[in-house]
Amino acid sequence: MNSDQRSCSQIASGVPALLTLLIACCWCPTTCSGQLDSASFIVEGMESPVIRVIEGAIRRIEREPDSYARWYQFAATLDAHELLEEAATYYQKALSLRPDHVESLYNCGLVFEYLGRNDDAKKSWDQILSKDPGHPHTNFRVGEYHFRNGDLDEALACFQTFIVDQPESAMGHSRIGRTLLQLNRPDEALAELNRVLESEPLDRPTLVSIAQAYLRSGDREKAQQIQQQLKDDESLFDALALIDPLRAAVTVRAVNSNTCIARAEKHERIGEYACALKEYQLAAVGQPLNAKIEDRIGKLLVRLDLSADAILHFDRAIALDPTLVNAYHNRGFAREKLGQRKEAIAEYLHVLEMEPDHPLSTERLKKLGEL
């Protein structure tokens, strides 16, 4: 079936599809005008590296117009820079060339979701699940769809499928806990929410939900204790929002990593650590073997009081580049913040073995009374 024939069959399928088609024609001027002109995608103030990436993607499409991968990369580039309607269009173009391309289906769903086209998002994800019902991340997304729509039993089933594959996911347990709370099953919700705290003890929204669960289960006193903790403990923050692996890792964004790094450094200089973290995470997608990016991510997580998560990134940085001295020091500092004094000292001493004059490790060891 060619594209024209496929269009006709859809038109025959019902008026909603016709309406959608009409709307799509209206908001798709670039495509309808027959041009794939980089100028159509360049917006006021767009940084030159971004423009080069877009122009490069278009050139690659012109060289390989039948390559779904080229169209996908182009769509992902637009997606990464919030040109969402355009991104949706070209994810679909990639899908016209390879209908089972999971990345395009998944990301297209995300973009539709951002655009408020929730049913289109679900249709996109359903195509993944039709072939692979256990696909964990897609189950999470479809679970979110049901959760938002108030279809709580369906949401719970999806989240539970996800957690089977990702049993340690704080995000997964968080969603299951909240769904159970919505279902007015506070005791079961508490069990799930407490599992979130095991890995993210400073996550404020989880504590908020736990307070509500206690209130609903009739333990008002315990609820008020947690409420007091929420008021007094200034170290609490939105931990899960910063480490959402489901968005950062799966949205394969064809961005210019160096641009991300430059932006991250800019954010870091003015103390916008959460923003910096997001940029480094994007950069890491583009440069997954760059040890320094992993080290920077770890440092930011330490600054954001996520030292346990930070250690995982330092581990990865060291695995990628065992000579990266600062990663050992930073891992030591993270351990120190977690109260692992002995392990921290060992890290600092290891740094001095590699670089005897390392000023920061020397300073830490002095402060710890080891020098």
Add this chain to the structure above:
Amino acid sequence: MSLWSYNLDRVDGQSLALIPFLPATRGSRLVPTARYHLSVLWLIPIIILVSTSCQRDEVPANNPIIPPVDVATEGQQPVKPTQVEKPVAKDPWLIDVTSATGIDFTYHSYESGARLMPAIMGAGLALFDADRDGDLDLYLVQGNNLLPGKGQQTDSPNRFYRQETPWKFVDVTDESGLGDGGFGIGVATGDFDNDGWTDIYVSNYGPDVLFRNRGDGTYEDVTDKAGISVDGFTASCAFADIDRDGDLDLFVTQYVEFLPDKKCSSSAGRPEYCGPEAFEPSRDILFQNNGDGTFTDISESSGISSIAAASLGICCEDFNGDGWIDFYVANDAYENNLWINQQDGTFVDDAAILGASLNLNGQKEAGMGVVAADLDGNSTTDLFVTHLDMESNTYYRNLGDQMGFVDDSGISGLGPSSMNFTGFGVVAFDLELDGDNDIFIANGRVRFGPKRSGTVSPPPWDNYSEPNLCYINNDSGKFVDGSALAGDFCRAVESSRGLAAGDIDGDGDLDVVVSNIEGPARLYRNDAVRSGSWLAIRAIDRSSGRPLLGARITTTDGDRTIVRTLSAASSYGTAIPAMVHFGARNPGSRVVVRWPSGEREEFATGDWNRTIDLYRGEGKAVE
């Protein structure tokens, strides 16, 4: 295991429902074919046909208007009806009648490319009876050219329009003295000096102003005399009697510590209006009325200033049923606050424990406007908060029995359908007099987006315009999108902000006013087909003639109990009429009023389809 190594090779080819949005392709270029364009033309009559048939199916049966009856009963004062003949109700429901009203007002932000945050905030409005003649007058808040970096432009102050006859307004700004020239954001109304005349507090980016109504059509700036000194980025504000001493205190939300030099951009690098997180959040202010025309700032001692958050929307209500006024504050990118009155001049934020601080995913949202009303008919007050696009508006359903709120946005139908819109002003009222509250939302983006079809805003606001939303309640807290039938209200594609509902023409149903950035303020006449009867109630203190804000009034509609609270603060930067409005299919014969002072009294309603005044102390006391 990484996601993309997961089963990629197991998926085989299949047809894809999403594909046909694309036109046919030729070679490497996307080229539309003539057949493609022609193929959609035949859809137009089908769409019209479908739309028309839907309208016919969903419109309820007509119910002729019952003429007003002049019946006096104990403790109530019949009011001379100002009702005008209503045309035979036909679709659409809300008709734009602005051009015939004498209202000619366009809000100017004086945006010149600098993208200064106050310019995107827009402004609210006040719909209230300024001269006690029984109809509603209109105060519209204006921006100005005083933002940093602006050239000299013609200054245009806030405007005040007095309603002379139904739908006929006269601009009386100059003689009233209400033409404040600050960079306006919001307005609150209330009789702070207990003289029976409604006063006005204007919130600005810059110094706020308190105007005292002299009762002769003129107003006096008493800001300094009253001890008010607010010079920040004020958004919404509200008068309420927090200490039950018989005078109105004042809650003033504060947004952020705006820095004009701060520049922001989108992920694509496009210069964009900064969001609240680009600045330090501010702390809200609470003024206690001293009873002598002056106020004392009790922000610190009350606990209100203990939290810094970017506050925008506010409503006041007795949320925990203890008879004392509480405040709910919608914060932009911060947890919302539910300030529970401790009955000793202090407040404690219980939003977290009561489930009204974060959405169901535990996420902070961009709270803009808020309305407190019983949306599910269980006689408790629910909350509805409007948000940024890519978020949904959030419906916090009150569980009752002190169990707090649950985010029922999804199950109610109010959530996902709003994700493509940025909501600001919001009102809940009974559009078609069937006994439940429907919801109306004024939308408009704060970040650049594709132009929506039908936008009438001038550049650059055409990229910030959105249609408004309308949801119809099915009697149980489940809502359906009524935008297709709402008429002009949802057809207007503008950057809307303020929104108020009130019975402008005195015909018994509530009409709507919307303010727009770089667009005209619009008045919409309610022509919806009526399903029942109406009753408008003013709950008043006889000695002062002052509406008793916070009075909670209960009546029945058949077996169902309907509860409404007298409030003048709601929506976004907006003051709403201090009057309770009921619709009912099977109207009850009595109402019970719980006055702000805590006493409860019962009154006979007499016949419905009229406005009545209920005076405190003149009903039958009930336990």
